[in-house]
Amino acid sequence: MSRCCGKCWHSLEYPCRNYIRCRTEGPLCHDDQRCRELRSGRARYIKEGPNGYRIKVPLASCSIAAGAKEVLSAVKEVVNSLGIPSDAVKTVGCTGLCYLDPWLELKAPGMPAALYGNVKPAEVEGILKKYFIENDVSGAYAISERTGKAKGEGDVPTLSELDVWRLQVRYVSRNCGVINPESIEDYVAYGGYRGLDRALRMSPEEVIEEVKKSGLRGRGGAGFPTWLKWRICRNQPSKEKYVIVNADEGDPGAFMNRLLAESDPHRVLEGLIIAGYAVGATKGFIFVRAEKPLMAERLQKAVEDARKHGILGRNILGRGFDFDVEVILSAGAFVCGEETALIAAIEGRATPRQRPPYPAVVGLWGKPTVINNVETLAHVATLMAEGWESFAAYGTERSKGTKMFCVTGAVRRTGAYEVPIGTTLRTLVERIAGGVKEGRKLKAVQIGGPSGGCVPAHLLDTPIDYESLRDAGAIMGSGGIVVMDDTACMVDVARYFTSFIVAESCGKCFPCRIGTKILYDTLTRITEGKGTLEDLEILESVGRVVRDASLCALGGTAPNPVLSTLRHFRDEYLAHIIDKKCPAGVCTKLLKYRIDPGKCVGCGTCAKHCPAGAISKDEGTGKYVIDQEKCVKCGTCVTICPVNAVMKEV
Amino acid sequence: MAQLLKLVPKEATPGTLAHDVAVKYGRERRHLIRMLQEIQSTYGYLPQEALRVIANELKVPLTEVLTVATFYHQFRLEKPGEFIVMLCMGTACHLRGNAANYEFLRTYLGIKPGKSTTDDGVFSVEKARCFGCCSLAPVVMVVSRDGSYRRLYGGVTPAKLRRIVAEHRAKLAKKR
Numbered sequence: 001m002s003r004c005c006g007k008c009w010h011s012l013e014y015p016c017r018n019y020i021r022c023r024t025e026g027p028l029c030h031d032d033q034r035c036r037e038l039r040s041g042r043a044r045y046i047k048e049g050p051n052g053y054r055i056k057v058p059l060a061s062c063s064i065a066a067g068a069k070e071v072l073s074a075v076k077e078v079v080n081s082l083g084i085p086s087d088a089v090k091t092v093g094c095t096g097l098c099y100l101d102p103w104l105e106l107k108a109p110g111m112p113a114a115l116y117g118n119v120k121p122a123e124v125e126g127i128l129k130k131y132f133i134e135n136d137v138s139g140a141y142a143i144s145e146r147t148g149k150a151k152g153e154g155d156v157p158t159l160s161e162l163d164v165w166r167l168q169v170r171y172v173s174r175n176c177g178v179i180n181p182e183s184i185e186d187y188v189a190y191g192g193y194r195g196l197d198r199a200l201r202m203s204p205e206e207v208i209e210e211v212k213k214s215g216l217r218g219r220g221g222a223g224f225p226t227w228l229k230w231r232i233c234r235n236q237p238s239k240e241k242y243v244i245v246n247a248d249e250g251d252p253g254a255f256m257n258r259l260l261a262e263s264d265p266h267r268v269l270e271g272l273i274i275a276g277y278a279v280g281a282t283k284g285f286i287f288v289r290a291e292k293p294l295m296a297e298r299l300q301k302a303v304e305d306a307r308k309h310g311i312l313g314r315n316i317l318g319r320g321f322d323f324d325v326e327v328i329l330s331a332g333a334f335v336c337g338e339e340t341a342l343i344a345a346i347e348g349r350a351t352p353r354q355r356p357p358y359p360a361v362v363g364l365w366g367k368p369t370v371i372n373n374v375e376t377l378a379h380v381a382t383l384m385a386e387g388w389e390s391f392a393a394y395g396t397e398r399s400k401g402t403k404m405f406c407v408t409g410a411v412r413r414t415g416a417y418e419v420p421i422g423t424t425l426r427t428l429v430e431r432i433a434g435g436v437k438e439g440r441k442l443k444a445v446q447i448g449g450p451s452g453g454c455v456p457a458h459l460l461d462t463p464i465d466y467e468s469l470r471d472a473g474a475i476m477g478s479g480g481i482v483v484m485d486d487t488a489c490m491v492d493v494a495r496y497f498t499s500f501i502v503a504e505s506c507g508k509c510f511p512c513r514i515g516t517k518i519l520y521d522t523l524t525r526i527t528e529g530k531g532t533l534e535d536l537e538i539l540e541s542v543g544r545v546v547r548d549a550s551l552c553a554l555g556g557t558a559p560n561p562v563l564s565t566l567r568h569f570r571d572e573y574l575a576h577i578i579d580k581k582c583p584a585g586v587c588t589k590l591l592k593y594r595i596d597p598g599k600c601v602g603c604g605t606c607a608k609h610c611p612a613g614a615i616s617k618d619e620g621t622g623k624y625v626i627d628q629e630k631c632v633k634c635g636t637c638v639t640i641c642p643v644n645a646v647m648k649e650v
Numbered sequence: 651m652a653q654l655l656k657l658v659p660k661e662a663t664p665g666t667l668a669h670d671v672a673v674k675y676g677r678e679r680r681h682l683i684r685m686l687q688e689i690q691s692t693y694g695y696l697p698q699e700a701l702r703v704i705a706n707e708l709k710v711p712l713t714e715v716l717t718v719a720t721f722y723h724q725f726r727l728e729k730p731g732e733f734i735v736m737l738c739m740g741t742a743c744h745l746r747g748n749a750a751n752y753e754f755l756r757t758y759l760g761i762k763p764g765k766s767t768t769d770d771g772v773f774s775v776e777k778a779r780c781f782g783c784c785s786l787a788p789v790v791m792v793v794s795r796d797g798s799y800r801r802l803y804g805g806v807t808p809a810k811l812r813r814i815v816a817e818h819r820a821k822l823a824k825k826r
Contacts, residue, residue: 062783065802098785252740255782290687290724292782293800331683332723334779348682350721365680408742408784415785446741482741496744500779506721588750611757634754635747636808 001185001309004035012310017318020197023188046189052109053088058102058177060094060262061294068102074124082132093263095177096416100141106131112147114140163431164413169394171402172378173418176263181298184305187266193311195384199274200319204234207278211380214388215400220246220373221477223466229370233279233360236368241281244371245272246342247288250334251449254480256404257374259416261295265302271377274384276323279370284325287342290332300327334504335554339371351506352552375404394420399465403479407433410440410485426460429483440485448477450497451557453564454490473564489586490569491576495523497561512555515546519562526573527587529580536573539566585650588633592649597623599645606637606646664697672707679708682718686725694795695726723779730774730795731767733818738789740780748788754808772822792818
């Protein structure tokens with residue numbers, strides 16, 4: 001990021017317009033062999049590592065929780081003794097292949113890059129020795145290409161041969177797991193800030209036109225055309241305008257935004273700056289949830305580094321555009337994902353308000369404000385750099401481009417995957433994420449979080465686009481997809497989502513405040529075996545009222561999980577009501593825990609660990625017995641019993 | 651006499667801290683959430699005295715401050731334990747058993763109904779909305795009251811929770 005020689009006059013007071021281009025194509029203002037070599041040498045070092053040696057270790061929330069820091073320490077200990085330069089070790093973000101966490105990627109000159117999954121610190125030395133000393137890649141999860149120079153190459157698949165990678169289109173997630181998210185230099189070396197550079201050479205109207213041609217729709221869930229929101233805001237006469245990144249990501253089960261912000265924060269920032277330029281704002285905010293601390297830290301670092309290099313502040317890239325950004329920590333409320341509530345939170349208040357007027361007209365402190373989702377802005381940065389056609393090449397007629405989805409729950413390969421809109425659920429869930437585990441049956445796919453619905457297994461060929469999902473009784477939402485197999489109880493799932501909404505309802509409007517509580521109490525009664533057939537009518541009629549009469553989209557979408565499970569899984573509701581049984585064995589009040597006397601060996605481990613003191617020894621038989629009245633159904637005895645003598649009975 | 655003027659350093663009470671924080675943000679109503687976040691980062695919760703002082707400084711009724719303090723999930727109105735164990739209530743974590751883990755932990759630590767902290771003030775058990783680490787479900791995060799320590803655990807079971815509790819008790823003993 002620094003000067004190649006004394007001829008460079010770029011500074012923060014007098015920024016050079018070609019600063020970004022010069023980093024990778026330079027020098028541009030003069031011709032000098034030495035300077036050119038300096039630049040290309042630096043780029044090569046960043047991309048390929050010292051002399052072509054690289055060890056990549058991911059440091060993002062999931063990988064750290066899975067033990068990546070210990071793996072990193074193990075790598076650092078061994079590296080020098082194997083003759084590998086210590087600056088070959090690079091910490092990167094997350095690829096989205098979460099089921100492999102923590103992973104390692106190794107590269108040596110002449111060898112194919114090799115990816116190793118689920119690495120334990122004790123295995124590190126062996127893996128490194130095998131790859132770097134013995135030139136052997138067997139044991140790797142996948143390699144990048146076949147070079148004919150490594151042992152065991154023929155047996156290991158290339159990443160591009162695996163469905164989990166091949167079926168993705170990594171448009172916005174291209175840098176995730178590749179670059180060091182805490183280095184602005186990395187981002188620029190991989191083509192970062194080219195979008196901003198190009199946008200600043202156009203007029204704001206031209207930028208909006210480019211976004212319009214691409215067909216980008218908001219990725220936060222509502223799918224509103226991004227260009228239109230920008231144009232409405234641009235056309236407001238106010239001199240003071242704001243742009244905000246909604247990085248609150250409150251949907252449980254969704255972490256695409258966290259992944260993008262932790263692994264490629266500059267891409268998000270770039271999109272925000274472009275948005276600011278397009279609408280005529282001078283200040284931007286990044287609203288991040290406090291429960292995702294690493295996300296907030298990485299975004300904050302990106303902002304500080306951008307400021308240091310003149311990408312934020314006065315006269316950005318010499319174009320006369322002033323813009324700065326502040327990171328705000330959300331205090332934790334799901335409703336803050338809703339635009340007007342988010343604005344209220346920044347203003348120090350607590351509840352959403354009626355729309356219209358929409359924030360683009362009257363927003364933060366009464367000024368025109370554009371709020372965009374993290375992923376939307378990442379798309380903006382990418383399509384401005386590559387041209388709108390690169391985005392519009394994917395997707396369907398009405399929804400262009402790609403979208404990131406997090407597939408979690410009962411699948412083999414949980415992770416975050418980016419696919420073109422219009423890909424079917426089946427492709428995403430079965431081919432990319434590997435389908436349900438051995439011996440289990442797929443029951444439903446929940447999409448859209450607490451605002452979404454459950455798509456049953458027989459509708460798995462539904463394409464993922466806004467309209468098709470709505471017809472199936474679900475919504476696209478922010479991209480969280482939870483797969484449920486036969487161990488999930490759909491009534492319990494509906495109750496779970498409703499309890500979430502009840503806790504997060506701001507309480508301002510009657511239908512949501514009271515209606516969701518009625519839904520929750522009714523569902524609770526059903527899961528406890530106290531439901532009646534009349535309760536099903538209550539769920540449907542109250543659900544409709546909440547949907548139609550609530551002030552904001554939180555209440556408006558709250559009944560979706562209930563209504564969609566009633567529609568597709570009515571038989572489960574009936575089992576709870578009529579048979580007083582939970583077929584999936586989930587609703588604890590309808591279960592019994594029993595010790596099988598045939599298996600019990602009388603060791604008493606269960607009694608010792610029972611937190612409710614519900615297990616005691618029958619002196620006559622010498623076996624242990626559970627007192628059903630005292631049992632709190634925690635399941636400890638099931639897991640603690642050394643001979644698996646405790647049964648769960650439906 | 652001059653000796654006596656060397657006063658004992660004024661100890662920061664929640665009230666004085668609240669006053670300083672209010673002044674720092676220019677006593678502006680719109681910075682209320684930030685003020686509360688700063689107070690909580692010192693004490694791990696919002697002491698009543700601090701809330702009263704803030705309300706006074708901002709010239710708003712105490713109920714208005716409480717509206718904001720009780721609306722947002724991050725704010726606590728009661729002093730938490732030395733370590734706060736937060737169980738993720740996300741969808742994937744719920745499906746993989748965190749509801750049962752929550753019940754187990756409360757019973758195991760002997761936390762009384764209606765409370766969230768152990769009687770000896772060592773552990774608090776809370777529900778968190780979602781950490782976004784769904785591939786490791788069920789997930790638990792342990793943080794220290796002063797915010798200096800944070801650790802995420804995946805694949806949590808009652809057995810693992812027992813180990814986590816023991817591990818943190820040992821940490822505390824070493825500190826003392």
